[in-house]
Amino acid sequence: MRISRKAFAFVLGVVLAFAVTEQAAKADIIYTYTGNPMGLEDNAGYVCGGSPPCTMTGSFTVATPLGNNFGAATSPNTLFSNVTPESFSFTDGNQTITTDPMYFGVTTDASGDISTWFIIVGNSNDGGAEIAVENIGGNGDGDESIAPSPSYAAYNRDPGSWTETSVSSAPEPSTTVLVSLGGAFLLLAMKRKHRIRLAIHLQRG
Secondary structure, eight states: OOOOHHHHHHHHHHHHHHHHHHHHEEEEEEEEEEEEEEEEEEEESSOOSSSOOEEEEEEEEESSSOTTTTOOOOOOEEEEEEEOEEEEEEEOOOOOOOOOOEEEEEEEEESSSSEEEEEEOGGGGGTTTTEEEEESSSSTTTEEEEEEEEEEEEESSSOOOOEEEEEEOOOOOOOHHHHHHHHHHHHHHHHHHHHHHHHHHHHHH
């Protein structure tokens, strides 16, 4: 069986194209929040505040973009948990919370940008730390951070803003890619074997 160079190049090209597509499919989307300075509600041994005051920042990661008008049909009063992030992290500059999402809800506008949000992570009701960022058109809009030890509560009524970035990871080659590469090298080996047989045949002739 004779395998032409064109056929081998085509197979190899398909394998490489699949590998590139596989790589592109591994891109994660990170939504990053930047808040405004917060004031102190109580200062029983607080470490958050002073100059400069605490400012809330955070982010969450999802596998695909939220898209345009995501959650647009959701009433602001019932916007609680319509997002399940792969990971998240919010900090006031003193305490950082990466687990225990109590509420995690957002909506996006026609451009796909986050326009309203209601996110609370941690749980101060159990005596733990809690961070909240909110913008649903209510009196509680803004950022709030509650810490158990040292005890303090920092807040503002001035919601921040979000940005979106795409981050490509470098995954291990998938089984399909490895099998495809194996097939390409097998074709190469078959072609070389055919040449050797042809050379032997010519020598005997």
